[in-house]
Amino acid sequence: MNETTSPKPKALLFCTCSGACASMAKIDFWALTERVRLELGGQIEFLALHPRLCEEDGERLMKHVLTDKMLFITPACAEKRQEKLLRDGFQKAGMPMDAAHWIPVSMAMETTDTVFEKIKAALAK
Numbered sequence: 001m002n003e004t005t006s007p008k009p010k011a012l013l014f015c016t017c018s019g020a021c022a023s024m025a026k027i028d029f030w031a032l033t034e035r036v037r038l039e040l041g042g043q044i045e046f047l048a049l050h051p052r053l054c055e056e057d058g059e060r061l062m063k064h065v066l067t068d069k070m071l072f073i074t075p076a077c078a079e080k081r082q083e084k085l086l087r088d089g090f091q092k093a094g095m096p097m098d099a100a101h102w103i104p105v106s107m108a109m110e111t112t113d114t115v116f117e118k119i120k121a122a123l124a125k
């Protein structure tokens with residue numbers, strides 16, 4: 001396998017929407033991230049949570065952590081919203097929002113278990 005076909009390491013960057021979004025009320029973020037860490041941690045370079053990736057401080061975090069060397073899975077709001085709301089963060093990091101760098105995962109109206117399954121599926125891509 002040469003470098004162009006080797007899968008990139010994956011990292012998880014959660015946006016918890018301040019922890020008070022009604023559409024994420026059925027998600028226990030601490031239980032979710034601990035389960036991901038324990039059951040899927042071997043497939044992940046690192047995971048991190050931020051309360052508001054679409055605000056300036058969230059974009060600064062993205063500027064520091066997004067890299068061409070990794071594919072970022074972002075469990076956050078609906079995929080289409082992420083396309084708009086995370087665009088500035090990707091831009092500040094100089095990273096394109098394409099399939100080689102980014103897999104959005106929607107946590108809207110999901111539960112701890114269903115988000116876990118979505119993340120598991122994203123890691124298998």
Ligand code: SF4
Pocket residue numbers: 015016017018021051052053054055076077078081082085086
């Ligand atoms: S990026 Fe989405 S999930 Fe995160 S704070 Fe903004 S609206 Fe909420």
